[in-house]
Amino acid sequence: MIKDFKENTRIKEQLLVASSTTGVTTAGSRYLNILLQDVSKQIDARKWDATDEDVEIFKAGNVVEVEADVIKFRNDLQLKVLRGKVCNDDIDPTNFVTSAPVSKNELQAKFLAYVDNIKHPEIAAIIKEVINDVFISFFNYPAAVKNHHDYISGLAHHTVTMLDLASSICDIYPDLDREILYAGVILHDIGKIEELSGSVLPKYTVKGKLLGHISIMQAKVYEIANRLQINSEIPILLQHMILSHHGKYEYGSPVLPLTKEAEVLSMIDNLDAKLNTINKALSTIEEGETTHRLFSLDDRMFYKPTKNKK
Structure with a gap:
């Protein structure tokens, strides 16, 4: 699961492509900016030197068997994708x-x-x-x-x-x-x-x-x-x-x-x-912290009280 990924390791996991966009480096080569997820969380990923086949594989909505290196970028974990293969077998959506x-x-x-x-x-x-x-x-x-x-x-x-x-x-x-x-x-x-x-x-x-x-x-x-x-x-x-x-x-x-x-x-x-x-x-924050601003609730930030109220 993504929540268990560790820096400087190589993973091979089935992940859902939440979104994928194409970019071009200063050297003129194409890359993919991908957001992958499973039921535990989401993670950013990059596929450098992306081919037309890579673009098809990493279309939003596809479940892909991803082989990638886990790296750290700007204090967050990110995947450097080596290769991917679309999973066509029976997929349980609750895994993603x-x-x-x-x-x-x-x-x-x-x-x-x-x-x-x-x-x-x-x-x-x-x-x-x-x-x-x-x-x-x-x-x-x-x-x-x-x-x-x-x-x-x-x-x-x-x-x-x-x-x-x-x-x-x-x-x-x-x-x-x-x-x-x-x-x-x-x-x-x-x-x-x-x-x-x-x-x-x-x-x-x-x-x-x-x-x-x-x-x-x-x-x-x-x-x-x-x-x-x-x-x-x-x-x-x-x-x-x-x-x-x-x-x-x-x-x-x-x-x-x-x-x-x-x-x-x-x-x-x-x-x-x-x-x-x-x-x-x-559910995403610790006790004593406040949430991000919630647009549907007038941009308010909600506080999570500590269980020990002393």
Whole structure:
């Protein structure tokens, strides 16, 4: 693993190419500036005198068997790549990118239990139509390219955490419509499966760039309701929750939350996203230190308290 690399050693490891750009030295020879990663961390690498074959091998997204010397450059470890070979055998993505801290089996069990708690026939029918189409992808995809829940199964982890929050809030506020709220939580981010390209090094698809996950999901619920001939206000309430869940116009919602359930959805989405972002940053520092500035939290730097508070 990259975290175990030592200076002045030679390694031969399967690593994921996170990014790769071409440069030219002052002498006119081509080189590759590569960012490699495994589940433990990332490391910069250089391939000098790069050939056309090297450019193809070290394309972003490829898993490559890398042979390289570990050197130190400006106080950080770096790889001087000698050669690489694309790995075409079955690749376990969890060796190269982080995954949710909860297993897929546990996420599936909890998610399906919440789905089973939705008894209203029209709500249940819409939810069933949506999840049947995306079930496998839902438990593989991240919830974002970066920032919150940007790891394998991040979308499901975010959704199930929000369902747990929704359940507790409904216990405290029994006047809330539990089934509508559960449905809103389940639906609100599923459009990201079409917005993003996949579970490993995701990028925005053309549909994601031009429509976005909010519009994608609202249109899907509208289509399903029409096809199933659901003429009640249920589809309108669900579409409203999808459209308003970012909470503010400037955050990407075309409408503001105008039902209690839509307001709660927006609040718990924001809560879980922010805490996940903070926890991710805190996990990289020691007690008594502060994080880097977190753009999604007003560029604030968060302090990690010491366990011994004396």
